[in-house]
């Protein structure tokens with residue numbers, strides 16, 4: 001039986017790489033997006049044209065009503081969701097003293113509440129089916145913190161705590177919950193980092209380069225696979241050896 005994966009924030013970057021990789025590994029793929037309708041629909045149609053099963057569904061992960069609607073649509077099209085990748089995320093690079101309450105809430109609503117909304121929405125079926133895999137995308141900054149990324153680092157640390165706790169709670173239902181916490185990856189999220197800072201980050205990375213989204217997607221695919229059946233509550237960090 002073909003399995004179904006829901007990847008949040010799959011219109012760009014790491015989520016998009018996941019959508020392509022999971023499709024190539026025989027999954028039905030639900031491409032969630034919020035603002036990038038064109039990119040998400042183009043990706044879905046390219047996958048379908050290549051003979052894969054994929055649909056693009058819009059939902060702001062921070063909005064529970066929209067998330068529930070997305071799950072209803074995907075259940076109608078592909079049946080129960082077997083794998084959830086909570087990848088949608090935003091960052092605001094700012095001094096802590098400059099970040100507004102609105103920006104703080106926006107980061108936490110997308111990164112943390114979005115992870116809560118999507119996980120709770122798929123778990124009922126996963127518990128009933130006694131099977132499921134949830135992979136949450138955090139960040140190395142959730143482990144070590146980053147200057148000018150206090151809200152982001154705190155939200156990613158929350159995702160790690162969330163995942164470890166949920167792994168304990170749903171383990172008896174044969175559901176695994178793990179975290180992928182990437183280092184610096186070449187995506188739109190880092191497009192406003194200056195070339196100088198990027199060079200510094202490469203210099204601090206033992207592998208002497210920035211990662212690419214496929215390298216994160218491969219770790220996520222592994223955690224979704226049967227090869228990872230005995231792994232839960234863990235954090236894997238594809239980061240080129242970077243310890244900042």
Ligand code: NAP
Nearest residue numbers: 009011012013014033034035036061088089139185187189
């Ligand atoms: P990206 O290219 O900017 O992609 C972010 C994705 O998240 C987009 O597809 C965007 O969709 C989606 N998104 C944002 N807000 C959303 C919302 N409210 N509802 C649904 N989707 C939403 O960035 P990326 O680097 O691939 O980031 C993916 C994940 O990796 C994030 O959780 C990020 O924190 C994490 N990460 C990235 C790095 C890095 O260096 N790039 C490092 C560590 C962790 P729309 O455009 O459709 O709104």
